[in-house]
Amino acid sequence: xxxxxxxxxxxxxxxxxxxxxxGTMGKEVERAQIAVNKAKEGKKVVxxxxxxxxxxxxxxxxxxxxxxxxxxxxxxxxxxxxxATAVSAILGAPLVSxxxxxxxxxxxxxxxxxxxxxxxxxxxxxSIVLYNPRSQGRIEPLAKAYEIMTKHIKPDTPVGIxxxxxxEGENYIITTLxxxxxxxxxxxxxxxxxxxxxxxxxxxxxxARGYDLNR
Numbered sequence: 132x133x134x135x136x137x138x139x140x141x142x143x144x145x146x147x148x149x150x151x152x153x154g155t156m157g158k159e160v161e162r163a164q165i166a167v168n169k170a171k172e173g174k175k176v177v178x179x180x181x182x183x184x185x186x187x188x189x190x191x192x193x194x195x196x197x198x199x200x201x202x203x204x205x206x207x208x209x210x211x212x213x214x215a216t217a218v219s220a221i222l223g224a225p226l227v228s229x230x231x232x233x234x235x236x237x238x239x240x241x242x243x244x245x246x247x248x249x250x251x252x253x254x255x256x257x258s259i260v261l262y263n264p265r266s267q268g269r270i271e272p273l274a275k276a277y278e279i280m281t282k283h284i285k286p287d288t289p290v291g292i293x294x295x296x297x298x299e300g301e302n303y304i305i306t307t308l309x310x311x312x313x314x315x316x317x318x319x320x321x322x323x324x325x326x327x328x329x330x331x332x333x334x335x336x337x338x339a340r341g342y343d344l345n346r
Contacts, residue, residue: 132166133179133189140298141179150174157238159189163196170197170204182213187234187262214296215260218321221303222291223335225323229257235272236263242272249276253283258329258338261322277312280324284308289325291336296321305336 138145138153145151154162163178170176180188190208197203219226231252237245252259259280265273286309293303294315304314308324316322329338 132162132169132176134181137179137181159192160196163189163192166193167197167200167204171200171202180211182217183211184208185210186213186215186232212297214262214321215323217296218260218291218293218303218323221293221296221301222305222323223332223337225258225289225291225325225329225336225338226260228326228328228338228340229255230260230326231255231257232260232262234262235265235276236269237272245272246275246279249279250283253280256326258326259324261324263318264320264322265316266318273316274312277308280308284324285327288327289329289331289336291323291325292316292320293322294320305331305334 132152133154135153135155138151152162152165166176166178178184178189178193180190182188184190185208188211190206194206197206215226215230215232231248233245233248233252234240235245249259261273261276263269264276286307288308289305290308290311291303291305292311292314293301294317295301298319306314311322311324323336325336325338328340329336331337
């Protein structure tokens with residue numbers, strides 16, 4: 132079971148005669164309920180999620196739905212690789228110190244709360260990972276996030292932009308906060324904004340942890 136796109140990405144892993152149930156965004160609760168019902172019938176059910184199921188994934192809603200039943204089923208969560216760490220590896224090592232991960236999607240989180248988190252992360256001088264930065268119907272959130280970050284983060288701070296991480300067509304660019312909005316950014320993009328200790332070393336982003344390299 133899973134979102135249409137994710138099911139398509141793992142077609143080569145699905146055994147023949149396996150029952151496949153897929154759906155669209157916004158139907159997560161319904162899919163979780165179907166998964167629980169199938170498991171109660173004695174079937175082995177796999178809920179496919181993107182990245183790591185516990186990071187903006189389906190693990191939470193499945194656990195919540197399963198817990199509503201008087202005889203809750205056993206749920207095993209298999210860890211994966213979330214976009215933050217996948218993108219970090221592509222860009223270099225921008226997350227070796229403290230960092231914050233913030234989704235700019237306001238479908239489930241009020242924008243006021245997202246703004247507050249952005250403000251605090253930008254002031255805290257931690258690297259910032261931005262999920263769901265922009266879509267055809269959501270242009271303003273990234274522009275607003277940019278305004279907030281530029282109040283507290285220097286314009287020449289390195290910024291890494293990765294599209295299609297781990298998928299066909301993967302590509303990335305390292306630019307600066309000042310020029311970030313000039314790049315192509317959409318829903319399959321993850322952005323990492325460095326902190327004051329982030330620099331570009333041999334074409335890769337590196338956030339220094341404070342080691343003495345001259346020993």
